[in-house]
Amino acid sequence: MQIFELTEWGFLIALWVFTALVFLLAVVFLPRLPTRRLISSVVQAVVMLLVSVLILVSVAAYLNRQNSWYTSWDDLAGGSAMALPTEKYGAPAHGVTKALALSGSVTDEQRDPQKNPAFQNKIQDTAAHGQYFTVPVAGETSGQTYDVMVWLPKSYLHDKDKMYPVIMGFTGFPGSPQTYSHSLDYGHMIEQAVDEGKLRDSIFVVPAVLPGTYDTECVDGTREQPHHETPRVETYITKDLIPWVKQNLRVGDDPRAWAATGYSAGGYCSAMFSVKHPDLFGSGLVQSGYFEPEYTKGQQWNESDDPRYDLQQIAATTKPSVNLNYYSSQDDPLSWPSLTKFRDHVAGPTSLTVDSVAAGGHRQDVWQPGMVKSLSWLGSTSPFFAPTS
Known part of the structure; x- marks a missing residue:
């Protein structure tokens, strides 16, 4: 019944x-x-x-x-989730015909990150694989400071003139970058994709912009709320963190060499930065995200109809040149209804690729296969993430 x-x-x-x-x-x-x-x-x-x-x-x-972690008794009992056919909207995400190398001048601090004071002596040259480290990054423009976790591939310390593409990750709420480093080990996902010839070595950056009970939704807020600072996260990411990454790491300027990824609330962040800032991010990877902010009670930083963050209307009116990859279960009551509204507003040159499973709810073991799949998709659609050999 x-x-x-x-x-x-x-x-x-x-x-x-x-x-x-x-x-x-x-x-x-x-x-x-x-x-x-x-x-x-x-x-x-x-x-x-x-x-x-x-x-x-x-x-x-x-x-x-x-x-909505489990949406049915069958889901709870571990019933298999059937993968459904891929759907595509807007412009096609063309396959890569030729991988492109990143080029640019390299500073001494970028060439030898272990001597860069920005990294606070947290980089080890004995790591057998890629390595995670976390440093605080102060935002001069936003006036806010957040911890930022960075994952560097093993090759980064040995090929000191090589430049790398960047994937910027956003967690759910409540969330922590440690979900990416421990529960998911996203760096290992990148290594596996590289070993399988589906992706080139990439840097992974995760700002802790949804820490603890602080639900920023990655926005620039216009309201004050008790117990929390009004966030200026959009400004922090676009005006402070990205310049910091470009200053301290060997990365390119081409937006096609930058991708955003995120799950749940972080999926909204990933979609928002990609749709609103195609000059910074050429690709957005969204796992069970949504397309309008879902503010926590007592933390509604803007009006609910604030046009700055209505991604449906932004996509319809600005038609950003960006590739989006979306993954969710179709019985997820948070993400899937939002996707079904958003996809109708997508038109070229925006590209939206939707992969889904029939059931699974809103939880990590549903998103994880989507993350693996999205890395392969990224390597096949961006010439700067495509494997070079």
């Missing part, structure tokens, strides 16, 4: 009622039974343990309903 589906109120209410009945059984009826005291105590303890488990299950079920 639909009313008792995993995310329906009927299931939650039934679970709460059953928990309350078991609790009453433990504290009211069991002590009155004419049984031996030891047996009665053991039975009561077992029932109270059951109550504790039911309370935890109830909380998990409620949070699942709020976050």
Whole structure:
């Protein structure tokens, strides 16, 4: 019955009622039974343990309903998610006919990053693979400072004149760059794509612009809210962080050598920076993201209809020359309805490639295959991410 589906109120209410009945059984009826005291105590303890488990299950079920991690009983049981045919909108994302090399002048600090004070002696030359490190980056234009995690491929320290494309990652909310370095190990995904001949070595940069309970949605806010600074994240990324990356790392200026990626709230960030700033990002990789800000209660930094962040209308009116790759489950109630509205506004030269699975909800193990697939797509559509040999 639909009313008792995993995310329906009927299931939650039934679970709460059953928990309350078991609790009453433990504290009211069991002590009155004419049984031996030891047996009665053991039975009561077992029932109270059951109550504790039911309370935890109830909380998990409620949070699942709020976050759509699992959208059905089949999803929870690990039912296989069927991959659906790729859909394309707007201009076609043409395949790469020739990989292009990045070129430009290299400074001494870029050539020897271990001596660059911007990296605070956090780069090791003994790393067996690529390496992550985190440094604070102050924004002169935005007036804000965020921690920034960087992943450098192993080759970066050895080929001191080679230049690299950049993937900038954005986390969900609440989120942390450590999701990319630990849970997902995005650097390893890049290494695998390189080893398989699908991508060239790339630098990965993750600004912590959605830290803890601070839901910036990557916007420049116009409102003040208690307990949080009004964000100027769009300015921070475009005017502060990107120039910092270009100053300190061996990267190119061509927007086709820059890609944004993100999941959930970070997917909105990725789409926003790509659609609004095609002069900076030539590609956007979106995993279960959306196309209008989804502000957390008490952190609505702008009017809900602020045209600066309505990506549907921006795409329709400006038609940015950018390639977008989108991945989601079709039963994700946060991302998929937003995608179905956005795709109708896409027209050339904007290109939108949509990959999806039939079911899976809004969770990491759904996004992870999309991340792997998007790296292959990036290497096949951008001449500066395409493998050179």
